Amino acid sequence: MAPSARHRTPPTVTLSGSALADSPLLTDGSLDAVAVPVAPGREGDEGLAAGSGTAQAAARYGIDLAELAERSGLTGAAGESSVVQLPRPVGSAVALPWTDLPPRIVLVGVGQGSDTDLRRAGAALARASRGWRAVATTLGDDDHAASSDVARSTRALVEGYLLAAYAQPSGAHKDAVKAAAELVLLGRDGGRAGAAVVAARTAASATWLVRDLANTPSGVKNPAWVADQARRLATRAGVSVEVLGPRELAAQGFGGILAVGSGSASTPRLVVARYTPPQPAAHHVVVVGKGITYDTGGLSIKPRESMVPMKTDMAGAAVALATVLGAAHSGSVHRVTAVLPLAENQVGAASYRPDDVVRVYGGTTVEVQNTDAEGRMVLADALAYADAVLDPDVLIDVATLTGAATLGLGRGHAALYGTDDDLVRALTAAGQATGELAWPMPLSAEYQDSLRSDVADVRQTARDKHMGGGSVFAALFLQRFVGTRRWAHLDVAGTARATADAHEVTAGATGYGARLLLQYLADLS
Template identity: 70%
Template sequence: MTPRTPARRTGADRAPGASAARGSASGVGRTPPTVVLHGATVVDSPLLEDGSVDAVAVQVAPARPGDDVLQPRTGTPEAAARYGIDLAELAERAGLTGAAGEAFTVHLPQPVGSSVVLPWAGLPARIVLVGVGDESPTALRRAGAALARSTRGLRRVAATVGAQTHHVVPAAADAARAVVEGYLLASYTVPRMASSSDDKAPAELVLLGRDAPEVAAAVDAARVAATATWLVRDLANTPSNVKDPAWMAERARRLAGRAGLEVEVLGPRELAAGGFGGILAVGAGSASTPRLVRVSWTPAAGPGRHVVVVGKGITYDTGGLSIKPREAMVPMKTDMAGAAVALATVLAAAQARVPHRVTAVLPLAENHVGAASYRPGDVLRLYGGTTVEVANTDAEGRLVLADALAWADATLDPDVLVDVATLTGAATLGLGKQHAALYGTDDAVVTGLLAAAERTGELAWHMPLVDDYEEAVRSSVADLRHVPVDRHIGGGSITAALFLRRFVGARAWAHLDIAGPGRAPADKHEVTEGATGYGARLLLDWLTRLD
């Protein structure tokens, strides 16, 4: 047996099985479960005999073309030998195909009588067979997610999933990152506000046979990215009777303060003095007054480029006087997901020590119905003086974004402006629920974001800014109309982007319409029901590679 290798722990230390969802009293700012790197393998790890591990997870891949036998991967034959069990035969009997996202738990029997000694005596009594598909990053994220869901409620799981047959960097590091990211993302559950909860905590994950510095760095990066996604989900899933603009602003202030970042909050008085006519109009019908929040990260080594991320922050959307159907209102607590993404991105950029200055701008308002509600036909004067004719009060997101983008352009001097918003149902009609609609005025920025989307699995599709559709935002009584009245043009996501483009000046600009992937009706792989957190990992990946 080889000497014991000290375990390398990532994240905050805590006892195995302790809940990962303690966080603050509000349920925001929770941390994913702990991941431990362990140099010993499934052959010689003492962890498998000390009683601290509840399950061992091993990997299987699909049969080769022309063959009908599942392919074992690193750790699976070794586990079979140590347990004295034909794991390949078990996998076949269970009907596994090796596809990414499959997981089957084998519950090993315990002996009856002291004279019976089974081959697996003293070893964890659960073996989880996990499909890894083609072992691409997407497949390994799905494998990690399946492992998380199949082991929820256990204390600690030791896994060979994603282990390579050779310790080649970056292959081993990339594989570990994908598995860990999938595991941490799928470990998330929506905070419960019930008086009691039987939610099962996610298990601590031990990666066997992996403790190289490059792997540790990759796992730490996965944890930063997953933590950002958890924050977006927590914020967006918080009920709107708790979460109003003031609450969001205070959460941003606290989280930024804890990270040592610069924070500025504009309240109703400052917004009125500054001429933020869009934010004020959208928030006028609610008893909860609007806010504008700025959070800034500046690296000590030099500012690099300055990227400003603006996120739509409608903490609840009734549609205003253009009121939504009841069913359409149910998920509207997540209509501030863009603001949550912007906040999580700047916090993660600081944690990852991104070499660029990053600023998040959060325009926050509640679109309600009240005596002071703005109306279709009103003309608003937005920040900087542009006048806008209102055609539909349920298209409020582009109004608050326009104010924030114009303010960022005029006062923050960004090199790149990016906005993120659950903006249009039209984007979901064209692209479904898995792709965001991506628009941009700078080819390099668009290319970089698309590459980041592919790497992270937060997919986006480059959409055109069709100049012929500009007539949709023309008005006879104001500088712009924010929603087309003539339905013959169509392209609702495109016309929304064309409207926003008017407020970014000459800046390099990209717009992510996340109305589709920002919410999910059910758990699937690393995506969780409700707010998905889409966008935080994509933007963080892009920022870390930005020249």
């Protein structure tokens, strides 16, 4: 049996009601550092602006922190950081003001203090403090702000910290990865700040799960393995789960999943995980996630370089699973169902071919033109099943679907399509709130004719390969399988992967989409 994934959890975050000026934590030996904010000076002012707690730290340590920040070259921009290593005295005759205090001060730029700025500040602190035991901070605290503002800033800071605290295990040396420090928030206790920490931890934990699953090598992670992980995690969370194997898929007509998986020795699966709240549900939201555990392109084989990141081609399925588990953990008032169509797109004697006609769930026939457009094949099955069987109020799919989305929008925005303007606006707003940005794209009806087939109900790709708009054509193809549902499609081919760390985003699988969807569920009235 394949090993279980190591689904790690983010570091601990605790609240301390005491202010930095008189906190006993600073002298009990439990802290490795104190982190304080610096911001750009106001227009007309020279130098940097001290944030909440910075003056208290300066007085307690007996150090001009503003001068140290300027000497370090800080501008106060969000995400800057500088670690001041304080010297220890030599001999008992020398007494320094900070002798009994934490031996490091971390100066962190907070910009204008927006949610994005504070997420970046939290991320910078997480990276600066990796390998330490604990760090206390006044970042995100403002003595003069309303409690709702403190809750908002606390959540943004903690999310940034926990997201950037993630690090991939590195093979045989996975135990050598330096753990992130415990974070202690000074000047805050319980109430809205406590609820904000809980919400941030739920969101970050969902993202960690997506990253862990998507970063697992495909030599371990076949469809059966993902299904086993989903069953284990769902059972633990009190979420019911159903897994269909090859026989059930064939008997029920899931031709798209079976076609894509036909060339692999690892047989496909379909996972359906259902969360039902204890009270009558306000809405039923179904999230479908593309789950290609490895993609060679099939007979339409990819170049070697394009295959390298393909272990993350099941990121959409991981997001769907993390969303239903996050809904259960947070006690969402909505019924949430995740549908994970899982297959491995390999080259084999039984591989499906260009020019095949495949009958997907519900009976629609699809003319195959490119076996590397496999994501839309498995999604056609899953979306048609969700429409026919699950009866959702809202249907959302998440998929690393097209390179065209990356060409058009880069790696900072997902391409967002939808049949309902209110749903598109709600998902866009959730993306802005979480920093997982999505850009609304057109479902251009005049393009539909390019998907007309002479031998099947629909072509898998556009008739004219030189038309461009590959992401639009993929969305139009998927639209055929959602009936009249309120439906949205997130093409996350650009945002689901990163080649380097950047603020709260980590190299490899980014986990994009889990926080956006959980925020959408929280906002959904």
